[in-house]
Amino acid sequence: MKKKIGVYICHCGGNISDYVDVERVRKSVEGDEGVFLAKTTMFACADSNQKQMVEDIKDQGLDGVVVASCSPKLHLLTFRAVTERGGLNKYNYVHANIREQVSWAHSDDKEGATEKAIKIVKAAVAKVRHAESLDPIEVKSTKAVAVIGAGVAGMRAAIELAEAGSDVYLIEREFFVGGRVSQWDDLTLTEESGKELVTRLYDSVMGQKNVTLFTGAEVVENSGSVGNFELKVKVTPRHFKLQCNGNELQKAIDVCPVEVPDEFNFNITTRKAIFHNFPSEYPQLPAIDIKNCTRCGECEKVCSAVDFSQKTEYLNLKVGSILLATGFDPYEPPKGEFGYGEIDNVVTFPQFKRIIHYCDDKLIYRGKEIKNIAYIYCVGSRQVDGPNKYCSRYCCTSNIHAAITVKKKYKGIHNFHFNRGIRTYGKAEVWYDESSRLGDIYLQSFEHDPPVFEKQGDKTIVKIKDVLTSDRELEVAADLVVLVTGMVPRKDNSIGNLLKIPRGRDNFFNEIHMKLRPVETVIDGVTIAGASQGPKNISESMNSALSAATKSFSLINSGELQLEPTVAKVNEETCEWCGKCDEACPYSAFEKIKVNEKFIAKVNAAVCKGCGMCLPVCPTNALQLIGLSDEDVESMIDALIPNY
């Protein structure tokens, strides 16, 4: 039983103290059994307070510490480290959450919030009274990382990890690397094109001996945990031999009778069942889209590299950490949104980029030359009624850049930007400035008053009540309407479901905290990078990829991982081996041993994950989870008990 417990109650600026009377909380616990000192502090996590805590632990000889502040997801590790710096074993620290689960949740009831905070701090004190010093469990970790997605973020992360000395399995679902960036030509703020950037990264990935790239590959099963994940990867064959003659390939493409919409060009063109998205795409080996292939055999007759005998393979990989860089989908407007799918000269921004790619000296769409272009901003982003409340960040900049490209590339182009406020943040402001100087017209309305469309002959009349000219009604006869669509999470979330990665309110993968624990997920050992986490431009994606690579590497670098020692413990006296714990354990952490002529259960601490599934099934209550014993839980319940 502890006698010198230190309790620190945080104001969190005013996040807590605006709703919880922290002084009353302090007073109500200072006299509790074992409490030696109780203090309030403006910011418990501030350096000055951490130093003060270290001094208190050392000078006053504290034997237990409680901090009542924000969620343990943010600062449990911070204060465990403070406790350790004070010379006390870190498991003598207990965290009380009085922000997310008290002051914020009950900001409508200050009295109720204060009463609740008092009980929660008392429960934490009750728990710390029985806390024991523990040593972490050390397990070996596999020095390899699986990077899922070989777009620019995934490739950048793979290079970083390989240079640091880790083995990397780069797993790409498509047959070609580069993701969305390979679909773009000009990039903003750099002379490099999307394809050149992908080429540079691909060359660098291939130059790393310890990176293995799998294309046409998907993770289909996952087991294990941080340090030792086991992944089952399904690799779909390309049906092409490694050496492929260019002339024969062209003949094979020509004879292929199948024609399907080309997703690479956002369905504005078609492709054959034998395909590569563009001639120099990596890996430089075509693939056969077996779902659409009719197996007519014509290609085999003209191209010796076609090989229909290739079979789907399954590989088992062992990795210490998983880095997800699965990217985004462009928003696809439903039929009828701003005339999409109904009016034939309405296209999305990604389609527009592909149209520019295919038009050399004249901008032509559906056989007509384009002169007047109306751009409608924030389609699928900053939605008033829809689920996508967020700004997609890249679209204003990218679209204005494309509008400048169009104006410079073709003669007689007039750009009309129907926007809701332009967000060309950072250095991208130069493009906004250049486009204005080139004579682009900017018309603005608010979210409740979007532009309206009317089809007149081969033109689309776009009308707006323009707030920049005192709500004057203006109209533009557009040859082409470009819906500047944003980013949405990948439609196919199979990898997220498999690894149980929570999604945020925006439906992208959720990092634990954008400032305190970015790129980490609640699933230990799984990090997230790039646009899988939320809308990002290329440089932001690269930054998060480097961050995720560093985080993943830090988990596997030493080859050993320290795991929580909160594992199950068997009471040898009361255990009468019945095997129920063994049946309940998903990890086979129990073994049957003989002690003093009696069979009992023994826990393998390195295998036990501390899930506690064995606890309730024991008929003699011989199992306790360290840190969550009956005494811990029941003393907390007693402290929380109503006093009316």
Place this chain on the structure above:
Amino acid sequence: MAGGKVNNSPKILVFSTEKISDPAIDMAGLLKLHYPPTVYTIPVPCSSTIKPRWILHALEQGFDGVFIAADGTDCPYGETCTETTGQLMSVTQQLMKDKGMDPARLKMAAICSVCSEPFVKHVKSFAEYLGSLKNKTTC
């Protein structure tokens, strides 16, 4: 603030799970989704961890109800979790019946890591139900 007002809302003990439902309860606070302040949470690693004796202890010592914010199919520890937690609930409810307690004072629902709104909805309706029980007993 120091009014000493007695809060008569039913007192509910929530067993949340560290990785899944506790983040949802945190997020309910972040979103300022209010629920009665007489709802207290003890996080456990997994909903299959909860011993029936803890639930009975809480109910016997003065909690009006116990709510299990279960992992459901999101449990990071194994697919058996939903079934196991369900079995635990029926065992506990039987024990409650044996002791003459209303088994409806124990409630379970799957709360995913972003299910903040469902959590608030569940505890509010549970509090209403427990409140009606309280009124019946006092009448």
